[in-house]
Amino acid sequence: MRMPSSNTGINGGPKGIGRRRGTQKGRRASFLDQKSILILVAIVATIFALGLIVGTHLFGSPPESSKNGIASSSTSSLKNADSSPLAAATSKIAASDVQKLIMESAAAEVIEEEEHRKEEEALKNGDVKLALHLRGHLAPGDPNYNPHHHIDDVLQDTDDPLNNNQEIVGGQDLGGVRLENDADKEKKETIVDNMHDQFAQALKHEQSIVTDGVNKLKETAAGVANKVGLRGAAILSKATGNLPHYPYMRTLVPEDYDFTKYKPAGGNRYIEYLEGGSPYEITESLIEQSDNLARSRRIHVLNAMKHIWKSYKQYAFGSDELHPISKRGSSNWGGMGTTLVDALDTLWLMGMKDEFWDARDWVRDHLSHDHVGDVSGFETTIRSLGGLLSAYDLSGDKVFLDKADSLAEKLFKAYDTPSGLPRGSVNLSSGRTHNMGWNGNSYILAEVGTQQIEYRYLAKATGKQDYAKKSEKVFDILEKITPDDGLLFEKLRDGGDGGASFVSSKTSFGAMGDSTYEYMIKLWIQGGRKEEQYRRMWDKAMDGLHEHLVQKSSPNGLTYLADRVNGRLEHKMDHLACFMGGSLALGAYTDPSGIDSPRAKRDLKTAKALTYTCYQMYARTKTGISPEFVRFGGGEDFQVPASAPFYILRPEVVEAFYYLSVLTGDPVYREWGWEVFESIEKYCKTKYGYGSLHNVNDPSMEPEDRMESFFLAETLKYLYLLFDPDSEIDILKKHVFNTEAHPVKVFEG
Numbered sequence: 001m002r003m004p005s006s007n008t009g010i011n012g013g014p015k016g017i018g019r020r021r022g023t024q025k026g027r028r029a030s031f032l033d034q035k036s037i038l039i040l041v042a043i044v045a046t047i048f049a050l051g052l053i054v055g056t057h058l059f060g061s062p063p064e065s066s067k068n069g070i071a072s073s074s075t076s077s078l079k080n081a082d083s084s085p086l087a088a089a090t091s092k093i094a095a096s097d098v099q100k101l102i103m104e105s106a107a108a109e110v111i112e113e114e115e116h117r118k119e120e121e122a123l124k125n126g127d128v129k130l131a132l133h134l135r136g137h138l139a140p141g142d143p144n145y146n147p148h149h150h151i152d153d154v155l156q157d158t159d160d161p162l163n164n165n166q167e168i169v170g171g172q173d174l175g176g177v178r179l180e181n182d183a184d185k186e187k188k189e190t191i192v193d194n195m196h197d198q199f200a201q202a203l204k205h206e207q208s209i210v211t212d213g214v215n216k217l218k219e220t221a222a223g224v225a226n227k228v229g230l231r232g233a234a235i236l237s238k239a240t241g242n243l244p245h246y247p248y249m250r251t252l253v254p255e256d257y258d259f260t261k262y263k264p265a266g267g268n269r270y271i272e273y274l275e276g277g278s279p280y281e282i283t284e285s286l287i288e289q290s291d292n293l294a295r296s297r298r299i300h301v302l303n304a305m306k307h308i309w310k311s312y313k314q315y316a317f318g319s320d321e322l323h324p325i326s327k328r329g330s331s332n333w334g335g336m337g338t339t340l341v342d343a344l345d346t347l348w349l350m351g352m353k354d355e356f357w358d359a360r361d362w363v364r365d366h367l368s369h370d371h372v373g374d375v376s377g378f379e380t381t382i383r384s385l386g387g388l389l390s391a392y393d394l395s396g397d398k399v400f401l402d403k404a405d406s407l408a409e410k411l412f413k414a415y416d417t418p419s420g421l422p423r424g425s426v427n428l429s430s431g432r433t434h435n436m437g438w439n440g441n442s443y444i445l446a447e448v449g450t451q452q453i454e455y456r457y458l459a460k461a462t463g464k465q466d467y468a469k470k471s472e473k474v475f476d477i478l479e480k481i482t483p484d485d486g487l488l489f490e491k492l493r494d495g496g497d498g499g500a501s502f503v504s505s506k507t508s509f510g511a512m513g514d515s516t517y518e519y520m521i522k523l524w525i526q527g528g529r530k531e532e533q534y535r536r537m538w539d540k541a542m543d544g545l546h547e548h549l550v551q552k553s554s555p556n557g558l559t560y561l562a563d564r565v566n567g568r569l570e571h572k573m574d575h576l577a578c579f580m581g582g583s584l585a586l587g588a589y590t591d592p593s594g595i596d597s598p599r600a601k602r603d604l605k606t607a608k609a610l611t612y613t614c615y616q617m618y619a620r621t622k623t624g625i626s627p628e629f630v631r632f633g634g635g636e637d638f639q640v641p642a643s644a645p646f647y648i649l650r651p652e653v654v655e656a657f658y659y660l661s662v663l664t665g666d667p668v669y670r671e672w673g674w675e676v677f678e679s680i681e682k683y684c685k686t687k688y689g690y691g692s693l694h695n696v697n698d699p700s701m702e703p704e705d706r707m708e709s710f711f712l713a714e715t716l717k718y719l720y721l722l723f724d725p726d727s728e729i730d731i732l733k734k735h736v737f738n739t740e741a742h743p744v745k746v747f748e749g
Helices: 034-059 085-090 095-124 128-135 182-219 221-231 284-315 338-342 344-349 353-366 377-395 398-415 452-462 466-480 514-526 532-549 575-589 598-619 652-664 668-683 709-722
Strands: 172-174 177-179 374-376 425-427 491-496 499-502 550-552 559-561 563-565 568-570 572-574 629-632 735-737 743-745
Touching (some): 284 353, 338 353, 344 709, 353 377, 353 398, 377 452, 377 709, 377 743, 452 514, 466 499, 514 532, 532 563, 532 575, 559 598, 598 652, 598 668, 652 668
Antiparallel strands (some): 172 177, 563 568
């Protein structure tokens, strides 16, 4: 669980589950007798010690040479479970029990701070009675009584406006010199005695924990939470089982925020999200706060896009890519203006309408595919065709539809094969097609199954139904050869006459397999949730996923998706596979049996747990940015392999954040997304754009001179939409994204 840096003890654990806020600034506490001092010292010492032990048990001591650069501490007394009766009693407590108490304590801090803020506001407004209610001065039985007491709240302080109130406290005020009468003293002593009794009971309760041991501690977890409730702890909601107070809300981000001062906070935080639960109650008030914070962050993502577009317009307008260091353009996609076309809908959704129409003019006057040679049919379909169709869908400008139709006529020659599976490479000038030699001339699963959203939309927009019929045939072929567990292999051979067979034994939700599964659920949504074939294939695949590929890491139990090769699991996960956090959530919220059905609950829980792991892939590196893939095992959850420490500005993790944020309303996904964006700003930004990273664990390395078009089309778009509560995009009712984050409207009727 994430705690403020000022609230952490040695080893990074919380200082204590019962840590108090302490005396407010400008308020002086003076005790009436030694008894109160002794009791308070005992209380603080006991709770502080318990917190240290619990924190150490839960989080563990870091290795002497931490990979995150955190120095280890010598804490032999905490490492030895026999060092004290309390340590012995807590050494075997389940992490979930401790975690619950820590979560409740963190929520208590939020309540206290909010009460203090309201107290100050009440004083400013002259509402002394409300201020006293919030302070907790009033006694049980009073209609305004509030049980959230603080010892220092009931002590006289000449700087405290509430204690100078004669109506409540009594006494005489003679020229600024306050004199206590007998009634004052008696009332105050009664209040303090009551408080002493409450804290004495709390101390006795702590002692009983030590005496009775682990079982007693587990049985009285709720009692400890209620004890903490004396200072405002949140108790689990009986209706939802959630903590009602979200503890991570930040202040609004100023427009002049300095990203160069950002430092990644590290991993192993937000642990209450580890297993895919929903720890906090999502209220309308919480969503409103999150939306306001998001708007203050949205402007910074917009500024990132403006930063790129200014350089692209000046140095590379119409080029396939802008090189963010050398400020030159290149035509590595055949000269199709790939970055411009891929970014059209991003410009629109960010409100950069002048730049959008300027780009439209270039498309109208200069975009041509007649001179282009060999291209990837898959990449050109999702980037260029998808970009043009989304620009048309959003703006209604027919220029984009005409250019899309012209491009599709050339690309669609790839479908002229014996089986009907589209070949991987198309020469747009000659019409020749072929599969890739490096792949043994096989068809790639992700390529053949990730073109249908685009062609179906184009068929509906132009009336040319062949686009839909031929592309949909691919899923007819795939369903015929789908294994019993629903999991497809990544390579296929043409079988002629509408048939095919698998020639690979590898199943993966990463490279070469990923987006075919994504299109199963999205095709079903695009068609108005009526074409049962796509939903049937999706649900069968998700059953197989949970039966065979969903795994837990050691020691912390991170959820990940393994690959399977020749029937054996390979414990690695690509950054690409993190799209499944969003797709699983989308499948759960559109489940025909309802979001409360067992299948939907299973899929949503996995979506959340998987996305937490993907967040950790970012948070645990020194730059706060994920590598291309990680390997699980070795007792460290996962490691960054030497062959894949790089980051090419990929979008899949922030894509998952976006879907889960929109669907669940949980603000935590915006928090994680903001951390990712801060790291991108800190480590990837250049004078002319944003560059890839060669090694995410080397903060000293400069970005590389390469910026993929999908950084504008996907990564920045999903980040902007994550922080845009006012967006026109509606993923449940109106829109579906292709795999390049190009939204188009779903079919009606």
